[in-house]
Amino acid sequence: MEFTPDLSVPANCGKRLLPAVLDEIAANDPTRIFISVPKSSHLSQGFKDIDYGTFSKAVDKYAGWLRTQFDEHAGQETILYFGPLDIRYLLVILDTPKAGYILFFSSNRNSIEAHQSIAEMARCETILVPDDAPIILDQILKTLPWKTQIPILPLSYFFEDLDKAKHIPFTLTWEEDKDNPFCVLHxxxxxxxxxxxxxxYGTFACNDAHQLIPSLGGKPKLVNFLKGKRYFLALPPFHAACLTFSIGYNNFAGVISVIPLPSRDSTCLLPSLLPRPLTADLMNEIYKHGNLGGVLSAPSLIVDCFNNTEYYKTMLSNIKFISYVGGALPAEIGNESYLAISESLGHTFVQHEESGYHELVIKRDPERAFLQGVFSTFPDKQTFNSGDLSEQHPTNLHSWAFRARTDDIIAFTTADKLNPITMESTISTNPRVKSAVIGGQGKFQASLLIEPHIYPQNGEEEQFIKDVWPTVLEASRACPAHAGKPIPRARKGTVQRQGALHLYKSEFEELCERVQPTIKKEVTNTVAAKATIPELITPAAQKIDTPAKVLPGLLDAVIQTAFAQMLSGLGGGEAASQATSKPLTNSTDNGNPVINDTSIDLAIGVTSPLKLSGPSLYFDDSNLFDVGLDSLQVKSLVHVLNQYLTRTHPGVGELEAKLVYEKSTVREILEMIQVAMG
Structure with missing residues (x-):
């Protein structure tokens, strides 16, 4: 589980440039493990270790190839890479600076508008195009005015004939280039x-300098604790936190990064790997076969494993530690997560009057410059406000626990974040809405609280929602009422968000529990993973009494609704938004849904490609994960399907989310349900 190369702190620690460190290790310790990847989609076959000697040569080969794609007199181009979530992200971020350029990563969760905006601000006009790129890349290529589009050779090419690869020296120096850009994130x-x-480069090098911080006899520093350990990174490879470990602590401190299955690839390096998003099922296999020391994950994956007794036991028996980033871990999972931050960083905690918490603030100190890499990226700042609000431990005054963000960015358990301010402002433009507040901190998804100008009376709530819903869709093409207590406002008339969230805390909790429970330790009445399709749902004695053609219509409608917002975020989304705004049923039979022609109409819409502002993205046989389906949407889809099955076939078992990962096209999902129900 651990290895013992020479991981002593070098004399120039904190003053090393990442590509140069890669070359140095490859020359002096070529068999040291750089990264570990699955051998196949059958994780029981284990993981393949790639050493520094091999990876460094692949980087050189890639850098040499990239140079041939530009005129020799070209300047320092900024290049966007947007590809499958696999080892290529690490390859391109280390080879691009060796070729003389700057690499730019944009999140695969961004909308087309967001991609365009940040590409323009980054002055990026060149994009690398892998042949197996995510489908949204087609929209990006057609929507944005790229000066240069460079098709990338298959990954296997860069790991073949490495003995013939020409070494590309990295010639930049610390003193001259420490404050120059290494890469562009957002x-x-x-x-x-x-x-x-x-x-x-200087910002990344501060991860190296962490090795110089004295421990003062307390707990080991994070970088020292991780040295030599195999550390599974359950985060997107473009994520800043992931890069800190996959190329930062990896190169500087000998941490072995273990990464998930790629989105898709059929190269000799990673043969026959199928698209498999990270789920609790997959994490359970990784715990068993990854030979891990620990895991870095979004909180939601930890919660999913905690909720499954088998996976929970596997997790506890196979790994020594778990760490999480990007969101809040529910208190039900474990003890409060208090952290002690070394005083060597030159930070302080400043009282945040609105919330009552304290914000972590770093003050520039020339004597601590090697530890304050943030001022290399932001050279004009004298202080850096992290925006993180923490609460001090009641007795151990050096320990703090994260509580919220000053800018009200909502952190979900999925590690996704949502800026509610813009959405709330848009929703409040609806003539029927006085104000809107979005919640969801520490939850799986967002919830919306609306204060109407005139409160709807009995029987008017449905019409109110219909009137407001188009504005909600407009506010967010990718996201997701109660009356009586007025939403608190400041003197100038603005909504006091924290006050509103506190006042309506019980309502938000009830809504979240009703829609998607966060913690459910004992999982009951679920369908066994190995059941055959006819066993997945046992039809009740009374079969559904609606016409047979209506069932596919309703299921298609459910799927259409579950994915319409996601697809609208990919393509601008007029058709998807229109589909989402149509009701599936009329609730007229004592609150029970009565299927109407609308659901059949929606079914017709799904059986042909869903037309967006660009090319067709969505067919019955499209793999929904290629389109952009994620674990949150899978859970929502399964939740809706189970609600429907419980209504129409009381007493049947529930579908498990893993079913959608195995049957991941619209056609397969419909056939599965139809066969199961007879």
Whole structure:
């Protein structure tokens, strides 16, 4: 589980450039493990270790190839890479600077508008195009005015004939280039528009300098604790936190990064790997066969494993530690997560009056410059406000626990974040809405609280929702009422969000529990994973008494609704938004749904391609994960299907989410349900 190469702290620690470190290790310790990847989609076959000697040669081969794609007099181009979530992200981020260019990563969750905005702000006009790229890349290529589109050779090419690969020396020096950009990432942006961040070599090097912080006899520093351990990274490879470990602590401190199955690839390096998003089922297999020391994950994956007794036991018996980033872990999972931050960083906690918590603030100190890499990326700042609000431990005054964000960015358990301010402002433009507040901190998904100008009376709620829903769709093409207590406002008339969330805390909790429970330790009445399709749902003695053709219509409608917002986010979404706004049923029979022609109409819409503002993305035989389906949407879809099955066939077992991962096209899902119900 651990290895013992020479991981002593070098004399130039904190003053090393990442590509140069890669070359140095490859020359002096070529058999040290750089990264570990699955051998196949059958994780029981184990993982393949790739050493520094091999990976460094692949980087050189890639860098040499990339140079041939530009005129020799070309300047320092900024290049966008947007591909399958696999090892290529690590390859391109290390080879691009060796070729003389700057790499730019944009999240696969961004909308077309967001991609366009941050590409323009980053002055990026060149894009690398893998042949097996995510489907949204087709929209990006057609929508944005790229000066240069460079098709990338298959991954296997860069790992073949490595003995013939020409070494590309990295000639930059610390003193001259520490404050120059290494890569371009992006932040969410306080206005809702992502903003590019030119991350410097010096900022990444502060991860190296962490080895110099004295421990003072307390708990080991994170970087020292992880040295030599195999560390599974359950995060997207373009994520800043993931890169900190996959190329930062990896190169600087000998952490072995273990990464998931790629989105898809059929190369000799990773043969016959099928698209498999990270789920609790997959994590259970990784725990068993990854030979891991620990895991870095979004909180939602930890929650999913906790909710399954088998997976929970596997997790506890196969790994020594779990860490999480990007969101809040529910208190039900374990103890409060208090952290002690070394005073060597030059930080302080400043009282945040609105919330009562304290914000972590770093103050520039020339004597601590090697530990304050943030000021290399933001050289004009004298202080850096993290935006993280923490609460001090009642007795251990050096320990703090994260509680919220100053800018009200909502952190979900999926590690996704949502800026509610822009959405709330848009929703409040509806003539029937006085104000809107979005909640969801520490939850799986967002919830919306609306204060109407005139409260609907009995029987008017449905019409109110119909009137407001188009504005909700307009506010977010990718996201998701109660009356009596007025939403609190400041003197100037603005909504006090924290006050509103506190006042309506019980309502938000009830809504979240009703829609999607976060913690459910004992899982009951679920369908066994190995059941055959006819066993998945046992039809009740009384079969459904609606016409046979209506069932596919309703299921198609459910699927259409579950994915319409996602698809509208990919393509601009007029058709998807229209589909979502149509009701599936009329609730006229004592509250029980009566299937109407609308659901059949929606079914017809799904059987042909869903037309967006660009090319067709969505067919009955399309793999929904290629379109962009994620674990949140899978859970929502399964939740809706189970609600329908419980209504129409009381007493049947519930579908498990893993079924959608195995049957991941619209046609397969419909056939599965139809066969099961006879």
């Amino acid at each position: 932040i969410s942006g306080s206005t809702g528009v992502p903003k590019p961040v030119f991350v410097t």
